[in-house]
Amino acid sequence: MKIAFVGTGVMGKSMAGHLLKAGHEVVVSTRTKAKAEDLLQAGAKWADTPAEACRGAQVAISMVGYPQDVDEVWRGPQGFLTTAAQGCILIDMTTSSPALARELAQAAQARGCAALDGPVSGGDRGAREATLTIMVGGAAPDFEAVKPLFAAMGKTIVLQGGPGTGQLCKLANQIGIASGMIAMSEALAFAHATGLNLETTLQSISGGGASSWALLNLAPRVLKGDFAPGFYVKHFVKDIGLALDVAREQKIQLPGLELAAKLYDQVVAAGQGDLGTQALARRYFELR
Amino acid sequence: MKIAFVGTGVMGKSMAGHLLKAGHEVVVSTRTKAKAEDLLQAGAKWADTPAEACRGAQVAISMVGYPQDVDEVWRGPQGFLTTAAQGCILIDMTTSSPALARELAQAAQARGCAALDGPVSGGDRGAREATLTIMVGGAAPDFEAVKPLFAAMGKTIVLQGGPGTGQLCKLANQIGIASGMIAMSEALAFAHATGLNLETTLQSISGGGASSWALLNLAPRVLKGDFAPGFYVKHFVKDIGLALDVAREQKIQLPGLELAAKLYDQVVAAGQGDLGTQALARRYFELR
Numbered sequence: 001m002k003i004a005f006v007g008t009g010v011m012g013k014s015m016a017g018h019l020l021k022a023g024h025e026v027v028v029s030t031r032t033k034a035k036a037e038d039l040l041q042a043g044a045k046w047a048d049t050p051a052e053a054c055r056g057a058q059v060a061i062s063m064v065g066y067p068q069d070v071d072e073v074w075r076g077p078q079g080f081l082t083t084a085a086q087g088c089i090l091i092d093m094t095t096s097s098p099a100l101a102r103e104l105a106q107a108a109q110a111r112g113c114a115a116l117d118g119p120v121s122g123g124d125r126g127a128r129e130a131t132l133t134i135m136v137g138g139a140a141p142d143f144e145a146v147k148p149l150f151a152a153m154g155k156t157i158v159l160q161g162g163p164g165t166g167q168l169c170k171l172a173n174q175i176g177i178a179s180g181m182i183a184m185s186e187a188l189a190f191a192h193a194t195g196l197n198l199e200t201t202l203q204s205i206s207g208g209g210a211s212s213w214a215l216l217n218l219a220p221r222v223l224k225g226d227f228a229p230g231f232y233v234k235h236f237v238k239d240i241g242l243a244l245d246v247a248r249e250q251k252i253q254l255p256g257l258e259l260a261a262k263l264y265d266q267v268v269a270a271g272q273g274d275l276g277t278q279a280l281a282r283r284y285f286e287l288r
Numbered sequence: 289m290k291i292a293f294v295g296t297g298v299m300g301k302s303m304a305g306h307l308l309k310a311g312h313e314v315v316v317s318t319r320t321k322a323k324a325e326d327l328l329q330a331g332a333k334w335a336d337t338p339a340e341a342c343r344g345a346q347v348a349i350s351m352v353g354y355p356q357d358v359d360e361v362w363r364g365p366q367g368f369l370t371t372a373a374q375g376c377i378l379i380d381m382t383t384s385s386p387a388l389a390r391e392l393a394q395a396a397q398a399r400g401c402a403a404l405d406g407p408v409s410g411g412d413r414g415a416r417e418a419t420l421t422i423m424v425g426g427a428a429p430d431f432e433a434v435k436p437l438f439a440a441m442g443k444t445i446v447l448q449g450g451p452g453t454g455q456l457c458k459l460a461n462q463i464g465i466a467s468g469m470i471a472m473s474e475a476l477a478f479a480h481a482t483g484l485n486l487e488t489t490l491q492s493i494s495g496g497g498a499s500s501w502a503l504l505n506l507a508p509r510v511l512k513g514d515f516a517p518g519f520y521v522k523h524f525v526k527d528i529g530l531a532l533d534v535a536r537e538q539k540i541q542l543p544g545l546e547l548a549a550k551l552y553d554q555v556v557a558a559g560q561g562d563l564g565t566q567a568l569a570r571r572y573f574e575l576r
Contacts, residue, residue, distance in 0.1 A: 098482075121496025133496030156495035158488050169489050172479040176498030179471035182544035187464035190531065193538040194386075194456045200446050201457050207444035208409025208421030209519070210464030212500035231497070243478065250481040252572070255551070256470035259543055284540070 001025070003149070004053035004060035004080065005044075006073050007094070008036045010229060011120070012063035014127035015093070015153045020044055022152040029053040049078035059146055060090045066238055067096040074104050086112035089142050093134075095119045095174070095239050098164035098246065101137060105163035114142040117163060119170035120154060121177075124230035125217060131155045135173070137166035171246060174239040177214070178260035181280050184214040188222060189284035198223050198287075218278040225287060227275040234273035237264050289313070291437070292341035292348040292368070293332075294361050295382070296324045298517060299408070300351035302415035303381070303441045308332055310440040317341040337366035347434055348378045354526055355384045362392050374400035377430050381422075383407040383462070383527050386452035386534065389425060393451035402430040405451060407458035408442060409465075412518035413505060419443045423461070425454035459534060462527040465502070466548035469568050472502040476510060477572035486511050486575075506566040513575060515563040522561035525552050 001024045005016040008030040016039055020026045028036045029047040040046055047053035050073045054060045060080045062073045070092050074080050080090055090108050092101065092115075101117035108115035116138035126132040132154035136143055143159045150157045160169045187210060191201040202223065206215045221227070240261045247254050263283055272279045289312045293304040296318040304327055308314045316324045317335040328334055335341035338361045342348045348368045350361045358380050362368050368378055378396050380389065380403075389405035396403035404426035414420040420442035424431055431447045438445045448457045475498060479489040490511065494503045509515070528549045535542050551571055560567045 121493070121498065123497055126496065133492055135492045156492060158492045160484060160488055160492065165484060168482045168484055169479070169492050172475045172482075172484065172489055173493040173496055173498045175478050176471045176475035176493055176500070176503065179467045179474060179544065180498060180500060183464045183467035183471065186467060186542045186544050187460045189540060190463050190535065190538075190542065191457070191460040193540045194460075194534060196448060196453060196456055196460065200448055201460055204421055204423045204444060204446045204448065204457050205409070205461040205464055208414065208461060209411055209501050210409065210461045210468060212464070212468060213497050215464065246482060247478065250478075252477060252481045254474045254478065254572075255547055256467065256474050256544070259547055263543070284542075 001059060002027070002057045004029070004047070004050065004057040005063070006030060006050045006053060006061070007063040008039060009063070010124050011127045013039060014124070015063060016044065017042065018130050018152045019149060027053040027057065050080050051078045051083045054080040054088070055083045056085065057088060059149060060084060060088060061093055062091070063093045065094070065235060067100050070094050070096045071100060075107055081107060081111055081113070084111060084113045089114045089116065089146055091116045091118050091146065093118045093120055095170050095235070095242070096167055097242055098167040098171070101164040101167045105138065114139065115163065116142055116146065117166035118150065119166055121170065121173050122154070123217070135160055135166045135169040137161060137163050168246070171239065171243040174236070175243050175254060175257050178240055179256040180212050180214045181277055182256070182260055182263065183210065183212065184219050185281040185284050188219060188281055192285045192287070221276070222278050222281045223287070227279045227282070229274065229276040231277050232273070233264060233267050233275055233277055233279055236277045237268055237273070240264060289347060289437070290345045291315070292317070292335070292338065292345040293351070294318065294338045294341060294349070295351035296327060297351070298412050299415045301327060302412070303351060304332065305330065306418050306440045307437060315341040315345065338368050339366045339371045342368040342376070343371045344373065346376060347437060348372060348376060349381055351381045353382070353523060355388050358382050358384045358392070359388060363395055369395060369399055369401070372399060372401045377402045377404065377434055379404045379406050379434065381406045381408055383458050383530070384455055385530055386455040386459070389452040389455045393426065402427065403451065404430055404434065405454035406438065407454055409458065409461050410442070411505070414442070423448055423454045423457040425449060425451050456534070459527065459531040462524070463531050463542060463545050466528055467544040468500050468502045469565055470544070470548055470551065471498065471500065472507050473569040473572050476507060476569055480573045480575070509564070510566050510569045511575070515567045515570070517562065517564040519565050520561070521552060521555050521563055521565055521567055524565045525556055525561070528552060
């Protein structure tokens with residue numbers, strides 16, 4: 001299958017690599033060509049713009065940073081929709097706005113194309129090991145048509161409903177992560193302050209009722225002082241903002257999410273927006 | 289081995305049952321004899337008081353509700369320490385105060401006995417399936433001596449340090465659970481409010497970066513409207529209070545824990561203290 005893939009950052013690079021390995025013809029395009037170098041050496045083709053990448057592709061995937069980037073990649077003057085062939089399935093795997101996903105689905109339909117929103121969870125490791133969770137919104141036949149591609153990149157692949165529901169589900173996921181990061185940070189901060197051995201504490205609390213993906217995957221990084229981005233603080237702050245927007249529209253109170261927004265704003269204010277989300281733990285304590 | 293076991297509530301009953309099945313002589317005592325009926329039928333012996341249960345026992349275990357109950361079971365007029373033989377190892381598996389654990393260890397030592405604090409995590413299911421996490425504070429030789437008993441009741445069994453460190457580790461665990469319950473409740477509330485299918489949402493968010501014990505074990509109960517106690521709200525409120533006490537002593541700020549304290553106080557105020565901790569989700573939404 002010929003696949004356009006736009007956005008080869010921490011996540012996109014691994015994901016496009018899995019599609020290549022599965023034997024597909026992958027044409028990549030990304031803002032910083034150097035970030036696509038490994039993929040090009042592994043056999044991917046290069047295109048200067050999303051429009052070029054999408055020419056003649058059966059599937060076009062975006063995995064970029066912010067909703068405005070998604071919009072640009074799809075509807076911009078050099079976007080997918082300027083060249084997409086009839087019947088092309090366009091998939092946005094960025095975590096983005098549910099409302100934008102619905103708009104893009106209409107725009108794709110107007111051109112005789114199909115659209116899916118398929119944001120992912122599982123971080124850099126999930127992307128590398130092809131164990132991502134992929135939450136999909138769109139029409140069932142389109143979902144079935146590209147399911148083998150999703151299966152090359154992820155493990156838990158679920159169609160949630162119509163356009164935008166993949167993004168809504170992803171925001172529900174981010175809401176879970178938000179308080180989950182507070183949980184991990186505060187448990188470790190308490191252990192540190194009370195003089196517990198952090199290694200054995202983590203061993204104990206990872207196995208019981210407090211167990212979480214964050215404790216199992218990110219807490220060990222905190223203990224090593226490793227704050228490199230698996231998932232960027234700045235992107236998480238965007239996700240939290242998207243979730244808060246929808247919560248306000250729906251008039252629901254999410255005080256844990258609001259607390260996470262406040263704490264992560266402090267992380268950004270401290271100049272740590274380019275670190276991984278585990279940097280929240282530093283708001284609470286720093287290992288000496 | 290002859291073991292005294294005091295407290296046969298939701299958790300204690302399963303735990304004492306595993307010791308029985310492992311071939312030990314178990315003497316139980318509990319406030320409400322009816323709650324020990326199954327154990328007595330399975331071969332446990334009955335004692336009217338902790339003191340009676342402890343007479344001639346090599347190990348005496350308490351698994352009760354509150355720190356004051358622990359104190360009564362150990363140091364009260366009918367407590368373990370009135371009859372405990374020299375060399376007896378006393379273990380408190382209740383989640384209780386770290387300071388009390390240190391005091392009880394001294395009281396035990398004064399009588400020629402040993403003491404361990406060994407609170408557990410994993411809820412009713414962990415207790416039933418003998419997969420509990422057991423966090424132990426005390427001396428290494430005493431820990432080694434009773435490790436086979438812990439192994440009959442749990443899976444992740446770690447000595448954290450001296451007296452009280454088992455309790456401190458458990459409080460770190462409860463701090464993780466506190467924000468973890470907010471995470472689960474808010475993710476489901478958001479999904480509910482935005483019209484997502486809760487079953488497929490849960491399927492997606494249980495597998496990625498938001499995954500947690502609460503999502504895997506308690507969220508399905510929320511979806512079924514099952515708020516029966518695996519772990520009582522009223523006991524969790526006690527644990528949160530113990531953790532906040534230590535946090536104040538150590539002068540550390542834990543805003544997520546404070547939020548959980550506020551939200552769970554509302555659950556209690558709504559007369560739901562005898563429900564399971566998953567009842568927090570009802571603060572956010574109720575399925576129709």
